[in-house]
Structure formats: structure tokens, C-alpha cells
Amino acid sequence: MLELDRLALAQGGFRLEADLALEAGGTVAVIGPSGGGKSTLLAGIAGFLAPQAGRVRWAGRDLTGLVPGARPVSVLFQDGNLFPHLTVAQNVGLALGPRLRLPAEDRDRVEGALARVGLSGRGGDRPAQLSGGQQGRAALARVLLSGRPVVLLDEAFAALGPALKDEMLDLVAGLVAGPERLVLMVSHDPGDATRIAARTVLVAEGRATGPFDTADLLADPPPALAAYLRAPDRS
Numbered sequence: 001m002l003e004l005d006r007l008a009l010a011q012g013g014f015r016l017e018a019d020l021a022l023e024a025g026g027t028v029a030v031i032g033p034s035g036g037g038k039s040t041l042l043a044g045i046a047g048f049l050a051p052q053a054g055r056v057r058w059a060g061r062d063l064t065g066l067v068p069g070a071r072p073v074s075v076l077f078q079d080g081n082l083f084p085h086l087t088v089a090q091n092v093g094l095a096l097g098p099r100l101r102l103p104a105e106d107r108d109r110v111e112g113a114l115a116r117v118g119l120s121g122r123g124g125d126r127p128a129q130l131s132g133g134q135q136g137r138a139a140l141a142r143v144l145l146s147g148r149p150v151v152l153l154d155e156a157f158a159a160l161g162p163a164l165k166d167e168m169l170d171l172v173a174g175l176v177a178g179p180e181r182l183v184l185m186v187s188h189d190p191g192d193a194t195r196i197a198a199r200t201v202l203v204a205e206g207r208a209t210g211p212f213d214t215a216d217l218l219a220d221p222p223p224a225l226a227a228y229l230r231a232p233d234r235s
């Protein structure tokens with residue numbers, strides 16, 4: 001379980017409070033108005049942003065004082081998930097540590113992770129030789145190989161076309177979001193939440209609240225979310 005215990009996060013003059021708990025297993029969508037604090041929330045969980053108050057716990061372990069690399073957390077952003085000068089295999093292998101020359105056993109594990117995301121035999125390529133969707137798959141392979149149970153996706157697939165994005169979401173639901181893991185997915189598209197996230201956290205008006213049943217929340221949204229969902233351009 002991920003616990004955000006009376007957490008208070010601040011960026012400049014912006015302040016976000018969160019006091020909620022999320023059971024492991026499956027995907028939780030994070031939705032809310034632009035500038036509402038979704039990325040701030042993920043930064044607080046990942047450890048990029050130290051809280052003003054409160055604790056972050058995973059499986060009962062207090063993560064609050066830990067640097068990002070020491071947390072059981074993987075993060076995927078919209079861009080910049082792969083180092084362009086490294087091969088795909090080296091990028092994926094970073095999940096096992098900072099070494100670029102991996103022992104044979106680890107090379108096998110990298111190849112196994114690539115196979116799971118449909119990239120068998122592409123380990124020697126550079127990221128630029130892969131399509132956008134394939135780059136997303138390679139980043140997911142690194143998440144899988146890292147074995148870190150909390151996976152944060154911050155608009156990770158927003159740049160992909162609708163069909164490719166759905167493919168990536170299904171890959172997340174099928175491969176990443178196992179019973180021991182928790183995937184938190186920021187998205188501007190309520191359809192993403194409906195597709196793979198049974199639960200949703202709402203981030204609006206300075207608070208992260210929930211989790212709510214996704215279908216219930218979208219069927220009867222509170223005013224701040226309703227106004228956002230009605231907006232013609234939610235990006």
C-alpha cells in the first residue's frame with residue numbers, strides 16, 4: 001500500500017495536500033485541471049520534491065527521507081526516458097545498475113525484458129532507430145527489469161497517436177500492473193483512465209483526493225473536474 005500521510009508539497013507559491021492510501025495491484029489514474037498539481041504529486045512520491053510536512057510510505061516503509069534512486073519507484077515522463085547515445089539494451093540494462101558492460105547473465109535478463117515488450121533483437125539499436133511506440137516499449141522494459149513496485153507515468157504516452165497510445169496502455173495493464181505493483185498514471189484523457197484504471201485520484205483545488213471508482217467519478221464529477229472535462233482543449 002502507498003500511503004500519503006498528511007503530505008504537504010509546495011512549488012513556488014503553489015501548495016498541494018494529500019492524505020490518502022492506495023492499495024497495491026493495478027493502475028490508478030491521476031486526473032484534474034491543468035496546473036492542479038498532478039506532476040507535483042508524482043514528484044513528491046518519487047522524491048524529486050521534499051515535502052513541507054507529512055510522510056510517504058510504501059508497504060509500511062517510510063520513504064520520506066530517501067533520495068529518488070533509493071526509493072522503490074520508477075518514473076516515466078513524456079520525453080527523455082532513453083539516453084540517445086546508448087543502445088536500447090544499455091538503456092534497459094540501466095535498471096540493473098550504472099554499468100554499461102553487463103555480464104552475460106544480465107544481458108540475458110535485458111533480452112528477456114525486451115522480448116516481453118515485443119522488441120526482441122532490437123537491443124543493439126539506438127533509440128533514434130526505434131519508432132515512438134517502440135521507444136515507449138523500451139522504456140517499459142527498463143521499468144519491468146527494475147522490479148521497482150511503484151511505477152509513475154507522467155503523461156508518458158501523450159505524444160503517441162490514439163491507437164499506439166491504447167496499445168501502450170494495454171501493455172501497462174497487462175505487463176506492468178501486477179498484483180504486487182502500483183501504477184500511478186497522470187493523463188489528460190479520461191478515456192485512458194476508463195481503459196485501464198479502475199481507481200482514480202483527483203487533483204484539484206490544492207488537494208489530492210480519492211481513490212474514487214473511475215466510472216463513478218466520471219459519471220458524476222465534482223464541479224472542478226466537471227469544468228475541466230467540459231473544456232474544449234484539455235492539454
Ligand SMILES: Nc1ncnc2c1ncn2[C@@H]1O[C@H](COP(=O)(O)OP(=O)(O)OP(=O)(O)O)[C@@H](O)[C@H]1O
Binds near residue numbers: 032034035040203
Ligand atoms: N518549479 C516550479 N516552481 C514554481 N512553481 C511551480 C514549479 N513547478 C510547478 N509549479 C506550479 O505548481 C502548480 C502545479 O503544477 P503541476 O505541474 O504539478 O500541475 P499539473 O496538474 O501536473 O499540470 P499540467 O496538467 O498542466 O501538466 C502550477 O501552478 C505550477 O505553476
